[in-house]
Amino acid sequence: MSTIEIKNLSFGYDNQEGLLFDQATLNFDQHWKLGLIGRNGRGKTTLLTILQGKLPYEGQISHQLDFVYFPQAIQNKHQLTYYVLNDICSFEQWELERELNLLHLSPDILWRDFTTLSGGEQTKVLLALLFIDQQHFPLIDEPTNHLDMLGRQQVAEYLNKKKQGFIVVSHDRNFVNEVVDHVLSIEKSQLVLYQGNFSVYEEQKRLRDEFEQAQNMKLKKEVSRLKKTAAEKAEWSRSREGDKTKSRTGFIDTENRRVNKGAVGADAARTMKRSKAIVTRMETQASEKEKLLKDIEYIDPLQMNFQPTHRQRLLTVEKLSLGYEEKVLFEPVSFEVNKHERIAITGPNGSGKSSIIRYLLNEFDGQVKGNVQLSTHTQISYVRQNYEDNSGTLQDFAKKNKLDYSIFLNNLKKLGMEREVFHNPIQQMSMGQRKKVEVAKSLSVSAELYIWDEPLNYLDVFNQEQLEQLILAVKPTMILIEHDIAFLKKIMTKQIHLK
Structure with missing residues (x-):
């Protein structure tokens, strides 16, 4: 072996x-x-x-x-x-x-x-x-x-x-x-x-994190107690130092009798030395306890600028079929998209999934049959499958796309983008970082309909959990294409499979 x-x-x-x-x-x-x-x-x-x-x-x-x-x-x-x-x-x-x-x-x-x-x-x-x-x-x-x-x-x-x-x-x-x-x-x-496998990992990781969080709570309370005790002892030590100073001037007791200045000074010095030793010991213990604290990986919740309107139905598709010349991409499909529904369009590569999205965005140049009703006033936020043309600084990119810069940066940070990357031009970022820019842009746009084409490519499992939690909490209206079946099962409300 x-x-x-x-x-x-x-x-x-x-x-x-x-x-x-x-x-x-x-x-x-x-x-x-x-x-x-x-x-x-x-x-x-x-x-x-x-x-x-x-x-x-x-x-x-x-x-x-x-x-x-x-x-x-x-x-x-x-x-x-x-x-x-x-x-x-x-x-x-x-x-x-x-x-x-x-x-x-x-x-x-x-x-x-x-x-x-x-x-x-x-x-x-x-x-x-x-x-x-x-x-x-x-x-x-x-x-x-x-x-x-x-x-x-x-x-x-x-x-x-x-x-x-x-x-x-x-x-x-x-x-x-x-x-x-x-x-x-x-x-x-x-x-x-x-x-x-991954399911075992998730369960073991959850139990481990829960245990470490509980241990962290105990340690933080212990550290707080030790620091409080150290502060009290330090204050007491300073008060004894005051007694020693008073003895040098001839301290008078409550019965108005002069006491032995040397005895009081020696006693105060011994007490102060002991209290300082206690303070040092408490501070050392607190420091050692702090070193035991686990730096646990927290997944921060994202923000989504979903703005639902009074319209209950946003999209109606009746017997839609797309193709090029004599080639039909898929059999006719019919479906509706109502407020808060999340429609997953599935099918093998080349079946026409992205073509439907391009058609809804007026970007399809092939042949069309069927009827589609989508209001021209519908505010749409789009995650593209290909986003290599994103470029420039993050600030210029936010200005060009009319994004709230602080919300945009905050989502990027929560998606795990390192602060030092914020100053890099988008075209010089890694594919994972550029994907986060595209997703953060979509989350920041004010929209009543989100259209996402393969949003999970290049995103890690932590980002996927963030998006799942966000979508389940906000319940936005969505049309999405994604090959990760685990993600779809958690967030979709309806599936349209192309044949």
Whole structure:
């Protein structure tokens, strides 16, 4: 049995405050299937990069195998898929075709231009290449971003059949729940291991946090008591110092008799010395107790500028069908969107989900059949699937989109964006940070209808819980497209499935 041992790992970037990892220690078996969990910016991808030996660090990492990273770097995507994969590593064609079949892909895909493959198809062929190699330990970073519900289920079944271990980073809780037997959580610069799948992790984490919160309450009360006692003793010590000063001038007792100045001074000095020792001891104990306080990860509630109007029905769709030239995207659909309803539009990639949204926003340029009634005065807040054109400073971005700057920044902070990132141009931010900008913008816009197209891409599980709690509390009117079935089950009131 081969193990991977991490001992006293410390690492931080020069341009960030604090360390991502501070004396972190972990041991795990190479046959375990680990789900790597943590807030965006807390070091998930950094840890995978460190394991590959691509970043300097303090501490020790011991193992007897090499690591391989997904998604693999592609040198030239403008060629046949077979040659794209062959540029990454050498392989036997029959082995690759075997893996493709397991992923429900025809081997014919190897002879298509790589750029013509959908995001989900590209993900699958790269995973197939990854698991041909039995000698390396796979580090799988965000495999679900471009997969629809069916694709995620197929990849989950594929990973379940693998006997070799791996580390997978994914923000799809249902996917992680199906494929892992251990969860590795990054918590306040430490690596914490949980045995079991994501559901077990959530329960164990909840119990652990409740216990630590109770311990924190006890410790805070004890610290408060010790500090109060220290302050009282310090005050008493100062009063005894006053007695000593009075004795030097010839203190007169209540019977108007002069007392021995030396005796009073010596007694006051001894009492003061004892009281100061007590103060020092109390302050030391309080300081030691404070060190035991756990810095628990709290999830701050977000704000949503939902402005419901008097209208009960916002949208009516009757026998709607969209297409291009002779190709119809989906069978005719009919549905209504009433106030406080949250409608999920589902279906495989390419079925026309985003086309419906573009049509509702007057951005669809194909053929339309059916009838749609949506008031032109309806205030809509939109989370786009593609938001790469967001640019400039956050302040300029807020001004351009007529956002309340303080609410916008507050939501970004609550979504976990670091303060030092606030000064960066949006186009220089990571994809996760740019997604938070797009979501925070939508939350800040005054709206009676929210249209969200794949809002969870690049957001961590903590952000997903924040959005779930917000939506269930505010009950906004929504139309959304999302492949995370766990998220949809919690927040949707109605599902429209495209065929």
